[in-house]
Amino acid sequence: xxxxxxxxxxxxxxxxxxxxxxxxxxxxxxxxxxxxxxxxxxxxxxxxxxxxxxxxxxxxxxxxxxxxxxxxxxxxxxxxxxxxxxxxxxxxxxxxxxxxxxxxxxxxxxxxxxxxxxxxxxxxxxxxxxxxxxxxxxxxxxxxxxxxxxxxxxxxxxxxxxxxxxxxxxxxxxxxxxxxxxxxxxxxxxxxxxxxxxxxxxxxxxxxxxxxxxxxxxxxxxxxxxxxxxxxxxxxxxxxxxxxxxxxxxxxxxxxxxxxxxxxxxxxxxxxxxxxxxxxxxxxxxxxxxxxxxxxxxxxxxxxxxxxxxxxxxxxxxx
Amino acid sequence: xxxxxxxxxxxxxxxxxxxxxxxxxxxxxxxxxxxxxxxxxxxxxxxxxxxxxxxxxxxxxxxxxxxxxxxxxxxxxxxxxxxxxxxxxxxxxxxxxxxxxxxxxxxxxxxxxxxxxxxxxxxxxxxxxxxxxxxxxxxxxxxxxxxxxxxxxxxxxxxxxxxxxxxxxxxxxxxxxxxxxxxxxxxxxxxxxxxxxxxxxxxxxxxxxxxxxxxxxxxxxxxxxxxxxxxxxxxxxxxxxxxxxxxxxxxxxxxxxxxxxxxxxxxxxxxxxxxxxxxxxxxxxxxxxxxxxxxxxxxxxxxxxxxxxxxxxxxxxxx
Numbered sequence: 001x002x003x004x005x006x007x008x009x010x011x012x013x014x015x016x017x018x019x020x021x022x023x024x025x026x027x028x029x030x031x032x033x034x035x036x037x038x039x040x041x042x043x044x045x046x047x048x049x050x051x052x053x054x055x056x057x058x059x060x061x062x063x064x065x066x067x068x069x070x071x072x073x074x075x076x077x078x079x080x081x082x083x084x085x086x087x088x089x090x091x092x093x094x095x096x097x098x099x100x101x102x103x104x105x106x107x108x109x110x111x112x113x114x115x116x117x118x119x120x121x122x123x124x125x126x127x128x129x130x131x132x133x134x135x136x137x138x139x140x141x142x143x144x145x146x147x148x149x150x151x152x153x154x155x156x157x158x159x160x161x162x163x164x165x166x167x168x169x170x171x172x173x174x175x176x177x178x179x180x181x182x183x184x185x186x187x188x189x190x191x192x193x194x195x196x197x198x199x200x201x202x203x204x205x206x207x208x209x210x211x212x213x214x215x216x217x218x219x220x221x222x223x224x225x226x227x228x229x230x231x232x233x234x235x236x237x238x239x240x241x242x243x244x245x246x247x248x249x250x251x252x253x254x255x256x257x258x259x260x261x262x263x264x265x266x267x268x269x270x271x272x273x274x275x276x277x278x279x280x281x282x283x284x285x286x287x288x289x290x291x292x293x294x295x296x297x298x299x300x301x302x303x304x305x306x307x308x309x310x311x312x313x314x315x316x317x318x319x
Numbered sequence: 320x321x322x323x324x325x326x327x328x329x330x331x332x333x334x335x336x337x338x339x340x341x342x343x344x345x346x347x348x349x350x351x352x353x354x355x356x357x358x359x360x361x362x363x364x365x366x367x368x369x370x371x372x373x374x375x376x377x378x379x380x381x382x383x384x385x386x387x388x389x390x391x392x393x394x395x396x397x398x399x400x401x402x403x404x405x406x407x408x409x410x411x412x413x414x415x416x417x418x419x420x421x422x423x424x425x426x427x428x429x430x431x432x433x434x435x436x437x438x439x440x441x442x443x444x445x446x447x448x449x450x451x452x453x454x455x456x457x458x459x460x461x462x463x464x465x466x467x468x469x470x471x472x473x474x475x476x477x478x479x480x481x482x483x484x485x486x487x488x489x490x491x492x493x494x495x496x497x498x499x500x501x502x503x504x505x506x507x508x509x510x511x512x513x514x515x516x517x518x519x520x521x522x523x524x525x526x527x528x529x530x531x532x533x534x535x536x537x538x539x540x541x542x543x544x545x546x547x548x549x550x551x552x553x554x555x556x557x558x559x560x561x562x563x564x565x566x567x568x569x570x571x572x573x574x575x576x577x578x579x580x581x582x583x584x585x586x587x588x589x590x591x592x593x594x595x596x597x598x599x600x601x602x603x604x605x606x607x608x609x610x611x612x613x614x615x616x617x618x619x620x621x622x623x624x625x626x627x628x629x630x631x632x633x634x635x636x637x638x
Contacts, residue, residue: 154620227553301473
């Protein structure tokens with residue numbers, strides 16, 4: 001028998017389903033008194049899923065495949081608008097992954113960004129996009145859907161999920177912010193709060209660097225293709241920047257799904273985080289009822305939840 | 320100017336120092352009222368560092384380089400003893416990385432472990448090592464050195480560090496256990512608590528799966544070469560096992576440092592986690608005083624601390 005530290009085969013298959021057709025394999029867990037994540041997923045309904053909005057979906061095409069990202073205009077409307085403009089102008093096409101720092105971030109942008117305008121390899125023009133965008137480090141929680149987690153968090157007075165995004169809240173001052181979990185997309189910036197305009201973006205590829213929360217603008221999260229980013233060779237320079245340009249990976253293109261014909265889009269669905277099913281999944285992940293677990297944690301941190309995604313099932317003829 | 324989400328150049332250099340000679344670059348942060356991690360490191364003394372014990376140090380040689388692991392006999396004496404026996408018998412030499420699951424674990428062992436004894440490719444014999452080892456999921460906290468963190472944790476009533484390892488404690492029942500942070504080494508097991516004997520080992524390569532704490536035996540942590548494990552191509556099979564054997568990476572050898580001649584060992588030092596300097600580093604990481612930070616977290620989770628390591632400085636002639 002293969003030994004493994006945890007039975008989460010269904011979840012592995014859910015993630016894999018984005019690449020191989022969306023079918024779930026049979027659950028190998030035995031029935032137990034308390035629901036398991038697998039048994040909750042079995043009872044999920046089609047109405048528990050939402051389609052990714054093509055206006056908020058980026059396809060980043062790398063030599064190894066596609067990374068699919070959902071933008072978060074509810075948290076960073078100005079940052080998202082500028083990234084949409086950069087993408088529409090084809091700004092990222094031909095640029096590169098310029099940084100890969102172990103247990104931290106992968107970052108992409110213009111390798112010539114530091115060069116002088118009149119040099120042999122000048123920075124790429126940003127076209128109609130803005131050069132400076134104010135930091136959007138938090139917003140007011142009012143008006144946001146929010147599914148709270150019951151357990152304490154090291155960094156926020158409350159954590160939970162809003163429309164599929166991990167969120168921290170401060171009960172006293174009413175602020176809410178996206179949290180730096182694995183797979184979150186952020187706007188790299190310099191010393192000035194408005195120095196990040198989305199032309200350089202990073203994705204978290206390690207343990208959640210939650211100390212960055214409210215210090216940098218998060219604008220989205222990766223739903224598919226994370227392994228293309230997380231396995232990038234690490235850069236040898238300070239902060240994981242590549243010193244050897246040949247180690248960089250080039251970006252074929254980044255496109256908005258809504259700029260592609262409908263039959264060119266990937267119909268990804270995300271479980272609604274305000275659904276009863278998702279609430280049951282939280283409980284099943286807090287209390288791991290599978291036989292393998294001897295001492296269930298009965299607690300869950302916001303970056304340890306898995307939000308299910310799938311390819312939308314094809315419509316049955318006659319429906 | 321290169322935009323980056325965080326100024327931690329000194330830390331990046333500390334990690335890099337294991338590969339390039341141990342010298343620290345100058346800190347680029349400006350002086351501030353509160354100490355920064357960089358300013359604390361500048362005032363560190365030689366007595367703040369401990370040598371890795373060669374009897375507890377594994378060198379895992381892969382085609383891409385060496386992974387250096389410290390074992391934790393204080394927490395898993397039986398597991399560590401069995402792994403030492405396997406290593407002395409050369410058990411791992413020629414075996415392979417058999418699993419790489421994104422945001423979770425890399426795992427190694429015998430690719431033929433599931434085959435029948437009389438088959439064409441039978442499992443490798445484990446020699447004098449034990450076939451079953453009891454789970455060592457926790458121990459009593461009494462007698463352990465412990466440097467506590469002041470902030471709440473989602474999974475444990477208290478967290479901190481013991482001789483360089485991240486630890487959770489339960490104040491009520493006196494138990495202490497190693498926590499599943501990035502880079503921790505664990506003993507894969509099947510359904511039975513004694514079914515893990517160290518012949519299959521895993522390393523955490525993603526966000527800390529803290530729900531595994533106290534459900535599986537942790538036996539050590541990686542101090543160098545993590546990037547060799549974290550960038551392994553992900554397996555396409557369930558749980559990230561490789562379905563295509565050609566995707567596996569073979570293990571040239573795993574050796575105990577104490578079984579090599581002294582001049583063949585790498586003189587790595589780890590900052591003592593019970594030193595005043597480490598206590599100051601915790602405070603500097605809780606409150607990031609660097610100018611870049613606009614809203615310091617003033618909190619720190621156990622898996623978000625960085626424990627400095629370095630190559631031992633060469634003795635100055637005449638000393």
